[in-house]
Amino acid sequence: MSDPEDIPADGAAERALRLNAGEADAALARRAEADPAFAAEVEAWDARLAPLYDEIDPVEAPAGVWPRVAAAIGPEAANDNRAARFWRGWAMASTGLLAASVAGLAFLIANPRVEERLIVSTPDFQPVSVSTLMSEADPDMPVATLTYDPQTGSLYIAPTMQMATPENRAMTLWVTMTDGSVHRIGSIDPSHAQTHSVSEDMRPMAAEAPIVTVSLEPMDQPDSPVPMGPVVATGQVRRL
Amino acid sequence: MAISLTREELAEALAAAGRGDRAAFRRVYDATSAKLFGVALRILHDRQTAEDVLQDAYVIIWNKAAAYDPARASPITWLATITRNRAIDRLRSAASRPTGRPLDEAAEIHDDTPDAAAVLEARQEAGRLDACLGELEARTQVAIRTAFFEGETYETLAERAGVPLGTMKSWIRRGLQKLKGCLER
Numbered sequence: 001m002s003d004p005e006d007i008p009a010d011g012a013a014e015r016a017l018r019l020n021a022g023e024a025d026a027a028l029a030r031r032a033e034a035d036p037a038f039a040a041e042v043e044a045w046d047a048r049l050a051p052l053y054d055e056i057d058p059v060e061a062p063a064g065v066w067p068r069v070a071a072a073i074g075p076e077a078a079n080d081n082r083a084a085r086f087w088r089g090w091a092m093a094s095t096g097l098l099a100a101s102v103a104g105l106a107f108l109i110a111n112p113r114v115e116e117r118l119i120v121s122t123p124d125f126q127p128v129s130v131s132t133l134m135s136e137a138d139p140d141m142p143v144a145t146l147t148y149d150p151q152t153g154s155l156y157i158a159p160t161m162q163m164a165t166p167e168n169r170a171m172t173l174w175v176t177m178t179d180g181s182v183h184r185i186g187s188i189d190p191s192h193a194q195t196h197s198v199s200e201d202m203r204p205m206a207a208e209a210p211i212v213t214v215s216l217e218p219m220d221q222p223d224s225p226v227p228m229g230p231v232v233a234t235g236q237v238r239r240l
Numbered sequence: 241m242a243i244s245l246t247r248e249e250l251a252e253a254l255a256a257a258g259r260g261d262r263a264a265f266r267r268v269y270d271a272t273s274a275k276l277f278g279v280a281l282r283i284l285h286d287r288q289t290a291e292d293v294l295q296d297a298y299v300i301i302w303n304k305a306a307a308y309d310p311a312r313a314s315p316i317t318w319l320a321t322i323t324r325n326r327a328i329d330r331l332r333s334a335a336s337r338p339t340g341r342p343l344d345e346a347a348e349i350h351d352d353t354p355d356a357a358a359v360l361e362a363r364q365e366a367g368r369l370d371a372c373l374g375e376l377e378a379r380t381q382v383a384i385r386t387a388f389f390e391g392e393t394y395e396t397l398a399e400r401a402g403v404p405l406g407t408m409k410s411w412i413r414r415g416l417q418k419l420k421g422c423l424e425r
Contacts, residue, residue: 007413013420016321017384018328019412021393043313048423050317051369052388056282058274062291065277066269069298073262137295 012041016049064230067216070166071232072137131212131235143233144190144214146173150207153198159190169216174227175202175209182226188214210237245271251310254318258306265302272316273298276323283327283391293330297323328391372422380415383408 014020015028032039129148135141144159157173165171173185183205186196198206216229245253250271256264276297280290300322308318373381383397392400398408 007410007417009409009413010416010420013416017387017416018325018391019387019394021332021395025393040312046321047313047317048369048420049388050314050320051367052385053275053279053317053320054367056275056278056389059278059281061273061277061294062287065273065291065295065298066266068295069269069302070262072295072299073265073302136292137299 010045012038013045015042016045067166067169068137068230068232071171071216072135129207129237129239131237133212133214133233133235136230136232136234146212146235148198148206150203153200153203153206155185155196155198155206157188157194157196165190166216168219169229170219171232172215172217172227172229174213174215175205176211176213177205177209182213183209184223184225185212187217211235212237243267243270247314247316250315251308254301254305254308254315255310257302258308265305268301268305268319269298272319275316276319279320279323280327282389283324284331289330289334290327293323293327296330297326300326324391331391368423372419375422376415376418377411380411383412384415384419387412 011028011031015025015032018025020028028042032042129150131146132142133144133146135143144157146155146157148155170187171190173188174182175185176182183202185198185202185206188194188196212235213227213231214233215227215231217224218228221228245267250268253264253267253271257268273294277290277294280293280297281287284290284293297319301319304322308315313321373384376384379401383401386392386397386400394408394412395405397412398405401408
């Protein structure tokens with residue numbers, strides 16, 4: 001048996017084939033990012049191995065994928081600002097202004113890792129629930145933060161990622177209860193932060209729901225009791 | 241709604257998508273989504289996860305389209321590589337994985353499919369890669385193909401073949417050296 005140390009590793013081939021696990025693979029990926037010559041070697045291996053893709057038969061993609069891709073990639077070209085597409089600057093600087101505009105509600109930037117320390121409270125602050133909605137396309141990407149004040153029925157939603165709504169679709173907010181039942185809260189506008197008043201009959205459910213989702217609903221079925229379109233974002237609700 | 245584009249048309253559509261042209265991006269999607277879904281499914285063996293990865297891959301493609309250089313890679317190779325890498329990322333990030341089949345069994349499964357049988361036949365006649373892979377020892381060929389199609393690592397390939405890690409590294413590294421030499425001849 002040969003000692004593998006006798007045979008030098010071809011890092012580019014190993015990265016192209018993804019032969020290493022964990023940190024070793026990640027280190028090769030970082031090297032490809034930083035070193036164009038190495039990146040070119042990886043691409044050369046990608047090209048050498050590419051004929052293997054011919055052995056994979058095409059499979060028609062599910063119809064729901066494109067609307068979700070279209071929603072995730074942002075606005076139409078006329079308004080396209082790709083640099084601003086993902087994060088729209090809901091950072092510390094805007095916290096005060098927005099909190100002032102929705103007195104009584106918690107506001108936080110849409111990053112669950114730091115939300116704990118950024119909650120704005122007031123002396124008469126009432127318990128609220130909060131959810132960071134994560135993109136279905138990328139579970140690590142927050143797309144909006146939602147807070148709810150059960151005392152007033154005020155629901156505040158702040159998009160953190162600009163999401164385009166495909167033609168003839170309405171971005172719609174739903175709550176899922178512990179028994180699995182789903183209830184429509186209403187349409188939302190993904191282009192800006194906004195406050196909604198939850199209808200009286202929905203307030204108890206909005207207060208208790210453990211999960212919120214956003215889906216793209218057909219315009220011609222505005223009163224469907226369950227989501228008909230693809231879900232584009234989901235969030236767990238936390239009580240504060 | 242698959243549409244057919246030539247390599248040049250696809251490269252042009254991708255370049256236009258890189259400039260923010262969503263209609264061009266839709267053409268890229270229509271022409272390639274079936275192939276890329278096939279790639280994701282081949283690695284993940286689960287439709288729902290493959291669907292998620294496909295969506296993810298196209299968002300990455302949209303964001304990277306401006307960096308695509310047709311002089312460096314064919315468009316379909318570039319797109320398939322992004323999808324395969326994303327599928328492997330998802331496979332490896334999964335909390336639990338299906339139990340791996342023994343390597344020999346996996347090889348047999350490949351060979352039992354009509355597609356693989358056709359490929360075996362074609363391997364003798366067409367394609368430099370197939371010819372060069374055919375020059376490798378069978379066990380090395382199986383390991384390289386399994387790494388490509390299933391996203392397996394040195395470690396998992398060694399486990400599946402029931403050989404020490406060092407042995408598997410030797411097989412593959414030597415195989416890759418030979419493969420490169422053969423393809424450059």
